Amino acid sequence: MSSSLKGKDNTAWKSTLAKLMVSKASDDSEGGESDVLKCIKLSYDCLQNRDAELIFLMCSMFPEDCHIRIADLMRYAIGLGVGRTYSLESTRSMVQAHINKLLDSCLLMHGCVKMHDMVRDTTLWIANRSNNCKILVTVDKPLGIVAEDNNIRDCFAVSSWWDNENPSFCKLHAPNLKMLLINISACDQ
């Protein structure tokens, strides 16, 4: 968490401490979130940049331990409106700067980029408690079954990974959906 405050002035440290105290107090009264979750959530809150938040949330749509190509992230980010009025070259620099910030904050790991399992779980927790960034990630699960889950109506993003089963799709009704990723790596069983 301190990495996300690197280079920030005194007031940023003090306000983060205050937030941490508040979340600790509410945790004590509700017996809820773990310390790890609170630290990740605070690091996320410290981003204070919509594009960085979007890129971070997008990383949680990939499976655990997935090496995510930065070039792919950039292309998806453009789709979500990042760097709209800029050239591709400028957008690429902006996305890289946001990713560097996420790496500095230990919210992502180096490689292509990777998200630690615990960070990923927390990110999905954060996303699914938000009003407009709900994310549904499914593995080997027919979209028909997923669609029956009413939550899909509120989803901002859905990813569907097919590792061991043959894919099965259906009509989706998700008026708020902005991003749909489908990946198939299953061969005939």
Place this chain on the structure above:
Amino acid sequence: MNSLDLSYLTFEGIHGIEVFSLTVDYGIIPISFSPSIQLLTNVRTVRLNGLELGDISFIGSLTSLEVLDLRCCDFNELPIEIGKLMILKLLDLTECHISENNYNGAIGECSQLEELYASACYP
């Protein structure tokens, strides 16, 4: 898998999407999209990888497209409709197989195109 039937995945209920990505990690499999894919007039990024697409003239309806990533796909031709994509910035045809060798020049209409990738792309 011999082919991928996406006819049940219709786009009426998700026509507001801005990013659509369908990727296959092995080989190249034939696919048929529902005609409702043409409703995706808000989509800015389309990524289709590892698919045998045949006719891709539907892309002409996706008028908000900024990024079209067709890596490792087979398709008939770059259709004349590509010229309708007035804000297309990036076209990736890496490792594509284009079966009809009749270049129509429509890509020249994409005045905002900044990046074109076409290594190992062959007619």
